[in-house]
Amino acid sequence: MSGELSPIDTAKFVAAKRAVQYVEDGMRVGLGTGSTAAWMVRCLGERVRSEGLKITGVPTSTRTAELARQVGIEVTTLDEAKWLDLTIDGTDEYDPDLCLIKGGGGAHLQEKIVATASDRMVVIADPTKGVDMLGAFPLPIEVIPFGLQATKGLVEELLAAMDVLDSKAVLREKGGVPFVTDEGNHIVDLHLKRIQDPRKLSMVLNQVPGVVENGLFIDICDAVVIGHGDGRVEVIDINEGTHEEERIEFADSANIFADI
Numbered sequence: 001m002s003g004e005l006s007p008i009d010t011a012k013f014v015a016a017k018r019a020v021q022y023v024e025d026g027m028r029v030g031l032g033t034g035s036t037a038a039w040m041v042r043c044l045g046e047r048v049r050s051e052g053l054k055i056t057g058v059p060t061s062t063r064t065a066e067l068a069r070q071v072g073i074e075v076t077t078l079d080e081a082k083w084l085d086l087t088i089d090g091t092d093e094y095d096p097d098l099c100l101i102k103g104g105g106g107a108h109l110q111e112k113i114v115a116t117a118s119d120r121m122v123v124i125a126d127p128t129k130g131v132d133m134l135g136a137f138p139l140p141i142e143v144i145p146f147g148l149q150a151t152k153g154l155v156e157e158l159l160a161a162m163d164v165l166d167s168k169a170v171l172r173e174k175g176g177v178p179f180v181t182d183e184g185n186h187i188v189d190l191h192l193k194r195i196q197d198p199r200k201l202s203m204v205l206n207q208v209p210g211v212v213e214n215g216l217f218i219d220i221c222d223a224v225v226i227g228h229g230d231g232r233v234e235v236i237d238i239n240e241g242t243h244e245e246e247r248i249e250f251a252d253s254a255n256i257f258a259d260i
């Protein structure tokens with residue numbers, strides 16, 4: 001990949017480039033999944049190659065593991081790393097409390113385990129991901145294959161009783177067959193009304209037998225780095241209560257790929 005980036009890719013790139021500044025020598029870093037997280041992995045690889053930064057990455061999917069190795073990041077498992085200093089990941093939505101909907105890429109189970117086992121989670125996003133109230137993006141749940149239709153039916157009944165279901169629960173497909181996660185499970189996407197009480201919904205969903213994990217990330221994200229197409233980044237830190245803006249140089253974006 002080379003040449004001019006589109007405004008949306010510039011936004012993702014500058015968010016990623018700013019976020020990898022949080023990474024210090026010796027850190028164990030959770031590596032998220034998705035197109036924005038892929039920019040972060042490339043930016044981190046660039047720091048490893050050009051600065052000799054020594055880090056261990058814990059990928060949240062086979063896709064991310066493959067890319068991390070390709071760009072020169074040493075990877076290990078969460079069990080080997082035990083605990084992480086930082087996780088950097090993308091998101092499908094973030095709200096003003098930095099609660100998230102994730103799982104658009106079908107990796108939210110590993111992503112949630114990895115982020116929860118980290119001192120700090122930094123989310124990278126473009127401006128389209130910010131919402132006043134979660135729920136415009138369909139909420140993914142990971143469901144085991146056994147009894148899939150029974151689980152899906154029960155979830156639909158529960159959501160209808162709670163008056164949060166907007167249309168329906170849809171089994172995610174890829175290439176005409178059910179999408180299979182890295183854990184060998186399936187994804188059901190829940191088309192909901194705006195989520196008034198994400199904490200309650202998350203707890204209810206995870207009580208249903210057959211549901212492994214839902215895509216709501218509550219009180220897990222510490223900061224969000226929002227990139228813009230003109231190179232500006234906003235950094236919102238929920239713990240510090242700060243909202244800062246700066247500018248990131250993005251003319252070198254093509255160099256990120258030069259040595260790979």
Ligand SMILES: O=C(CO)[C@H](O)[C@H](O)COP(=O)(O)O
Nearest residue numbers: 034035036090103104105107
């Ligand atoms: O949760 C995720 C994968 O499970 C992704 O982080 C989320 O879908 C955002 O992806 P992208 O950066 O491609 O928009």
